[in-house]
Amino acid sequence: MIFEESTDVILKVDSLRTYYKTKRGSVKAVDDVSLFVDRAKVLGVAGESGCGKSTLVSTIFRVLPRNAQVVSGEVKFKGQDILSMDLKTFRKTIVWKDIAYIPQASMDVLDPVYKVKDQMMETIMEHEDVSKAEAMERIYKALESVGVPPEKADMFPHELSGGQRQRVVIAMALLLNPSMVVSDEATTALDVITQAKILKMMKDLQESRKFSMMFVTHDLALLANISDSVLIMYAGKVVEFGDVEKIFRNPLHPYTRALIDAIPDLRLRKKKKLVSVPGYPPDLENPPKGCRFAPRCPIAMPICREKEPELTKVEGFHYVACHAVSRK
Amino acid sequence: MIETQNLKVYFKSRDVVVKAVDGVNIKIKEKEIVGLVGESGSGKTTLGRTILNLQRPTAGKVLWNGKDVSKLKGKEEKEFRRQNQIIFQNPYEAVDIRMKVYDIIAEGIRVHKLAKNEKEEREMVMNALREVGLTPEEEYANSLPNQLSGGQLQRVAIARALVLDPSFIVADEPVSMLDMSIRAGILDIFQKLKEEKGKSVLMITHDISTIGYIASNIYVMYQGKVIESGPTDEVLDHPLHPYTKALISAVPLPDPSGRSTLFSTEVREEVEPYNGKGCRYYPRCPFAMNVCKEKEPELTGESNDHYVACFLY
Amino acid sequence: MNKVIKDLLSRKSFIFSIIIIGFFSILAVAAPALTTYSNPYLPSQQYVAAPYAVPSWATIFPQYKELPPDVSFTFTKYVSSDSSYVTAVNASYIKVVVPPGQTVNVSFPFKWNWSHPYDVVVSFKLLTPSTTSFVVNLYFNGLYAMELCPVPFPVEPAVSISPGKVNSVVFDSKYISPANSPFASELPLSEQPLAAYEFPSYALPKPGTYNVTVSFENTGSSKEVFVMSLPSYSSLGYVYGKLGTDDNGASVFAEFVYGARFDLYLSLLASALIIGIGLFIGLLAGYVGGFTDLSLNALTDFFLLIPGLPLLVVLISIFDVTGTIVNVNKPILILLIISLLSWPGTAKIIRGQTLSLKGRTFVEAAKALGEGNLRILFRHILPNLMGILFAQLAYDVPGVILAESGLDFLGLGITGFPTWGNMLGFATYNVSFINGFAWWWVLPPGIGIVLLSTAFYFFGSAMLDVLSPYKLRGE
Numbered sequence A: 001m002i003f004e005e006s007t008d009v010i011l012k013v014d015s016l017r018t019y020y021k022t023k024r025g026s027v028k029a030v031d032d033v034s035l036f037v038d039r040a041k042v043l044g045v046a047g048e049s050g051c052g053k054s055t056l057v058s059t060i061f062r063v064l065p066r067n068a069q070v071v072s073g074e075v076k077f078k079g080q081d082i083l084s085m086d087l088k089t090f091r092k093t094i095v096w097k098d099i100a101y102i103p104q105a106s107m108d109v110l111d112p113v114y115k116v117k118d119q120m121m122e123t124i125m126e127h128e129d130v131s132k133a134e135a136m137e138r139i140y141k142a143l144e145s146v147g148v149p150p151e152k153a154d155m156f157p158h159e160l161s162g163g164q165r166q167r168v169v170i171a172m173a174l175l176l177n178p179s180m181v182v183s184d185e186a187t188t189a190l191d192v193i194t195q196a197k198i199l200k201m202m203k204d205l206q207e208s209r210k211f212s213m214m215f216v217t218h219d220l221a222l223l224a225n226i227s228d229s230v231l232i233m234y235a236g237k238v239v240e241f242g243d244v245e246k247i248f249r250n251p252l253h254p255y256t257r258a259l260i261d262a263i264p265d266l267r268l269r270k271k272k273k274l275v276s277v278p279g280y281p282p283d284l285e286n287p288p289k290g291c292r293f294a295p296r297c298p299i300a301m302p303i304c305r306e307k308e309p310e311l312t313k314v315e316g317f318h319y320v321a322c323h324a325v326s327r328k
Numbered sequence B: 001m002i003e004t005q006n007l008k009v010y011f012k013s014r015d016v017v018v019k020a021v022d023g024v025n026i027k028i029k030e031k032e033i034v035g036l037v038g039e040s041g042s043g044k045t046t047l048g049r050t051i052l053n054l055q056r057p058t059a060g061k062v063l064w065n066g067k068d069v070s071k072l073k074g075k076e077e078k079e080f081r082r083q084n085q086i087i088f089q090n091p092y093e094a095v096d097i098r099m100k101v102y103d104i105i106a107e108g109i110r111v112h113k114l115a116k117n118e119k120e121e122r123e124m125v126m127n128a129l130r131e132v133g134l135t136p137e138e139e140y141a142n143s144l145p146n147q148l149s150g151g152q153l154q155r156v157a158i159a160r161a162l163v164l165d166p167s168f169i170v171a172d173e174p175v176s177m178l179d180m181s182i183r184a185g186i187l188d189i190f191q192k193l194k195e196e197k198g199k200s201v202l203m204i205t206h207d208i209s210t211i212g213y214i215a216s217n218i219y220v221m222y223q224g225k226v227i228e229s230g231p232t233d234e235v236l237d238h239p240l241h242p243y244t245k246a247l248i249s250a251v252p253l254p255d256p257s258g259r260s261t262l263f264s265t266e267v268r269e270e271v272e273p274y275n276g277k278g279c280r281y282y283p284r285c286p287f288a289m290n291v292c293k294e295k296e297p298e299l300t301g302e303s304n305d306h307y308v309a310c311f312l313y
Numbered sequence C: 001m002n003k004v005i006k007d008l009l010s011r012k013s014f015i016f017s018i019i020i021i022g023f024f025s026i027l028a029v030a031a032p033a034l035t036t037y038s039n040p041y042l043p044s045q046q047y048v049a050a051p052y053a054v055p056s057w058a059t060i061f062p063q064y065k066e067l068p069p070d071v072s073f074t075f076t077k078y079v080s081s082d083s084s085y086v087t088a089v090n091a092s093y094i095k096v097v098v099p100p101g102q103t104v105n106v107s108f109p110f111k112w113n114w115s116h117p118y119d120v121v122v123s124f125k126l127l128t129p130s131t132t133s134f135v136v137n138l139y140f141n142g143l144y145a146m147e148l149c150p151v152p153f154p155v156e157p158a159v160s161i162s163p164g165k166v167n168s169v170v171f172d173s174k175y176i177s178p179a180n181s182p183f184a185s186e187l188p189l190s191e192q193p194l195a196a197y198e199f200p201s202y203a204l205p206k207p208g209t210y211n212v213t214v215s216f217e218n219t220g221s222s223k224e225v226f227v228m229s230l231p232s233y234s235s236l237g238y239v240y241g242k243l244g245t246d247d248n249g250a251s252v253f254a255e256f257v258y259g260a261r262f263d264l265y266l267s268l269l270a271s272a273l274i275i276g277i278g279l280f281i282g283l284l285a286g287y288v289g290g291f292t293d294l295s296l297n298a299l300t301d302f303f304l305l306i307p308g309l310p311l312l313v314v315l316i317s318i319f320d321v322t323g324t325i326v327n328v329n330k331p332i333l334i335l336l337i338i339s340l341l342s343w344p345g346t347a348k349i350i351r352g353q354t355l356s357l358k359g360r361t362f363v364e365a366a367k368a369l370g371e372g373n374l375r376i377l378f379r380h381i382l383p384n385l386m387g388i389l390f391a392q393l394a395y396d397v398p399g400v401i402l403a404e405s406g407l408d409f410l411g412l413g414i415t416g417f418p419t420w421g422n423m424l425g426f427a428t429y430n431v432s433f434i435n436g437f438a439w440w441w442v443l444p445p446g447i448g449i450v451l452l453s454t455a456f457y458f459f460g461s462a463m464l465d466v467l468s469p470y471k472l473r474g475e
C-alpha cells in the first residue's frame, strides 16, 4: 500500500502477515497490515487486547517465537528490507543501535541473576568500543533520566519495583542513541507523573535528534497527547489509520469510536458510566467472514458479513476500513 | 477486616537501606474497594505483599480479623491463603511458564481441595476463564502462557485469584494491560464481587481515572508513606496534598489539542537532595516552606475522614 | 518440546556431540556382538595374534606392507626315506611302520612367501606304540626343534609323551627354551635366553621352500607302528583385526570397545550420583536458607577446596595398601569416591538456581495460593531445574571420565579389565620396550577420552543454553 502522506519515511511496513502455527491451524495475529513512521514523528498503535500489536512489533524486531511465521509482506527500515536481512547482521548493526525495542514483558527481559548495571554494561560493551568508566557514567546518566535512583544500579532486578524495572529497560533502550524506539506498553507500570517525565524526555530527543517512535499502548488518552499519527487495530487488521487530530476529532470506524467513548474521564465520572464493547473479540484462527468487527458492530449491514472492507482513504491522511464509511 | 498497624518494611541491600513501607496504617472493611495510588517505587506492591504475609514486616503488624497474619499456623494459615488472594503486577512473571493455563488456574483448587472431582474442577476453571472474557475457553485452557498476549495473560492471573472465591483480594495493577473496552468488564467483576458477595479489594493502580469509578476510599502513597487518604470523591475532587494535586492534573486527557500541556505539569525536578528529616516531598514541592525541611508532617484528619500529611493544612 | 529440539538441532556443536555420544553408546551396548573377547586382560583371551600386530587396514602404509597376516595350513605332501614304511590311513592320517633298530624320516615340504620372521607353531596328533623304546624327533628345516620320548632323559631337553595313546604335539617357537628344545640347548650359553626370538629367523629367513621333518626312531627289538595326523602349521600374524594387538597379543579393538562400555557406564552412574547429592544439598541450602544454607555452604566449600585428584590417589592407595576394604569391588569403590569428591560444583549451581527461582514471582504466587513447601519444590522449583540438571549431568561426565582414567592410567584404579585409562597406562608403559610406538594401541583410548569428554561438554552446554528457563520465553 502506498501512503502519499509519508514525507520522510524511516519505517515502512507493507502488507505484513504474521501467523502463529498451532495444533489446530494458524492464528492470524497480523493480517495484511501496512503502516509507516516518518522521521521525528510518533506513531501510536492501539487496539483490543490480543489483536496482534505485540506480534506486529516483534515481527519488525525479529524476535518472534518459533511457531510464528511471516507469511508475506515486507518491513523497510531506512530503505533496507530488514526481514530478509541476515539475522546476525541485523542484530549486530541495527538492533539497539538503530532501532531499540522495549518489549511488553519488559520487566522480565532483565535476567534475574545479574545486577542492573552489569546488564546495561553488557548492552553498551557489545555494540560500542568505550571504556568501562565511560560506560558506567552513561549508565548512571541514563538511569537518572528515567528517574531511577542511582543506588538501584547495584541491585538485582527483583529488588526493584515493577515501574523501576520498566524504567531500567527504557533506559537501556536509549543507551545507544537509537534513531527509533519501538515501545510495547512501556509505561503501563508507571504513575502519570513519572510517565510524563519520561515522555517529555523522549519528546525532547525527538526534536533534537530526529528520533522516531512507535508507541503501542492501551491508553488512548496518552496517545492523543504524544502521537502524530494513530493506528487502530482490530483482530489482526488495521481498521483506522491517520493523523492524530483526525482520529480523535472525527473517529470513523465504529470500533475506534467505541474505544474513544470508553476512555474514562476523571471529571465526568459521576455522569458517565464505564462502558465496554459488548461481545467478545473474534477467534483469530477462524475469523468471521466479512468485516471482523461485524458481530459486535452496532451499525453492521448485510454486506459487512459478506465482504471484507478494505482500508481506503477518506480525506487527507485518514484511512478507514469500514463499509459504512465507504458507502457515504 | 484487614488492618495494618504502623507497618514498616525495610530492605537492606548491600549498604543501602530502602524504606519501602515506612509506618503505614490502612484499614479495609468488608464490602469495600480501596484504591492505592502513588509514585512508582513508593512501596505499593511491598505493602500488598506484606498484607498477604508474603513479606515479613520490619516492624508493625497486619491484622486479619484481629489476628496477626505472621503468626498464623496450620489450618488457619491455609484458610487465610484461600480467603486472601493477590493478583501480581506483572502477569508474565507471576505464572509458571511451563504450565498450561488450565493447570495454572486449577492449582489453587487442587491445593484447597475445592472441587469434589475432576469434572467439577474443570467446570470451575472454565467458568473462571469465561468470566474474565477468555473465550473460547477450551482453547485458552490448553494454551501455554507464552502463546497469550499480555492482556490475555493478565486475565489468566485474575481468573486464578477469583477461582478460589476469596473474600479479600490485593489486585496489583490488575488491568494495566487491558484496553478500555475490556477493562470496564473486569472492573465490573470487582464491583459485583463487592456488591453481590460482600468481598473487599485493595486495588493498586496508576490509573486514577478508573479507580474513581470503583473505589470507595483512596490512599495515596509517596516514598513509603501514606500522604493522603479519604473517600474517593473527597480525594479526587478536593485533593489537598501537593503531590496528589500534581498526580491528578497530570492525567492525560483524550484531546490532541492539549498536547503540550501533558509535558508541563506542575511537578518540578528535585531541586535539592532530601535531607533525611523533612517532608519527603519538599525537594519537589512548589509550596515548600521552611518547616517542611525540618520535620515530617503527620497524617492528620482534615474533614470527614479525609487525612493528609502536609503542613499546608 | 518441539522447539527445544529444533533449537538444539540448529547447533553444530550439539550435532557433533550427539554423533559422538551416539557412536560410543552403540559401541558400548553392542560390545558383546562386536567382539568375542569380553576381557582381553585374561590370559585365555590373549595371543589372538602376535604381540604388537598392527591393524589390518594399516598395511596400506608402506612400512607395514610386508607384514604377514595369520598363516595357517595343513601339510598335505609328504616324502619319506623309504616309502614302503609309510602309508596313508585316510586323507589326514598316515601310518608309519618302523622296523626294530631303525629310523624312518617323514618330511613335509611347504612353500613360504613372507620375508618377515614369524612365531612358528606346528601341531599334530600322534598315536604312539605302547612300549617305551622309541623317540620321535621334530626338525624344522634341519633345525632340531623337539625331542619327544616316553621316558625323558634327565639331562636332555626332551618332552615326554605317553606311550600307547593319542598325544597332541605342539611345537611353539614362542615357548622354546634350553629345557624343552635341543635347538636352544645347542646355542652358545649367552644366546640361549633369546632362543625364542631367534628361532623364527633361522627357520624361515626368507621366501622359499622349506620342510618339516618328523623322524621316528625305534630303539626296541620289535617292529613298531605309529599313526600321525598330517601336521598343521599356524602362525599368528603381525596384522590383526581392526585395531591390532597389545603386548600380550590381545585384541586392542576388544579392549577399546569394552573400555568404552565401562567408561560410559561408570561416568553416567557417577554423574547421576553427583547430581543426586548435589541436588539434595543444593535444593536444601537454596530453598530452606538461613542456618541450613550457611552450614551446607561451608560443607560444600570444604569439599570444593580439597584437591580432588591428589586426594583420590591418596585414598585409593590407602585402601589398596592397607587392604582396609578387601572385599569391595574396585569399580564401586572408585565410583563412590569420585562421586563423593565431585558434587560440590553441582550443589553450588543448584543452590544458586534454587535461590533465584525462590525469589521469582511465580513461586511467590504459588505460596500466595496456599501451596506448601513440598508442593512448591516439586511442582515449580524442580521442573524449572530440570534443564539445568540434565545439562549438569552431561557436564559432570567429562570430569568423571578424566578422573577415573587418570587413576587407571597411574595403575591405581582398575587393572583387571580394560578401561581407556589403563589401556593408555599399559601402552605408554610398554612403549619404551619395543622400538616404536604402538599407535594403534595408544591413540584409540586417547582419542576416545578426548572425544567423549568434549562431546558431553558440548551436549551439556547446548542443553543448558536451550533449557534454561530464560530461553523458553521466546527471544
Ligand SMILES: Nc1ncnc2c1ncn2[C@@H]1O[C@H](COP(=O)(O)OP(=O)(O)OP(=O)(O)O)[C@@H](O)[C@H]1O
Pocket: A020, A021, A022, A027, A029, A047, A048, A049, A050, A051, A052, A053, A054, A055, A056, A065, A067, A068, A104, A284, B146, B147, B148, B149, B150, B151, B152, B177
Ligand atoms: N506463540 C503463540 N502461539 C499461538 N498464538 C499466539 C502466540 N502468541 C500470541 N498468540 C495469539 O496471537 C494473538 C495476538 O497476540 P499479541 O501478543 O500480538 O496481542 P496484543 O495485541 O499485543 O495484545 P495485548 O494488548 O493483550 O498485549 C493473541 O490472540 C494471542 O493469543
Ligand SMILES: Nc1ncnc2c1ncn2[C@@H]1O[C@H](COP(=O)(O)OP(=O)(O)OP(=O)(O)O)[C@@H](O)[C@H]1O
Pocket: A158, A159, A160, A161, A162, A163, A164, A189, A190, A191, B011, B012, B013, B018, B019, B020, B038, B039, B040, B041, B042, B043, B044, B045, B046, B047, B089
Ligand atoms: N526484595 C527487595 N529488596 C530490596 N529492595 C526492594 C525489594 N522489593 C522492593 N524494594 C524496593 O522497595 C521500593 C518499593 O518497591 P515496590 O515494589 O513496593 O514499589 P511500587 O510502589 O509497587 O512501585 P511500582 O508502581 O513501580 O510497581 C523500591 O524502591 C524497591 O526498589
Ligand code: SF4
Pocket: B241, B242, B243, B279, B280, B281, B282, B283, B285, B286, B287, B288, B289, B292, B297, B309, B310, B311, B312
Ligand atoms: S508538607 Fe510542605 S513540602 Fe510537603 S507537600 Fe506539603 S507543602 Fe509540600
Ligand SMILES: [Mg+2]
Pocket: A053, A054, A055, A104, A184, B149, B150, B151
Ligand atoms: Mg501485547
Ligand SMILES: [Mg+2]
Pocket: A161, A162, A163, B044, B045, B046, B089, B172
Ligand atoms: Mg509495584
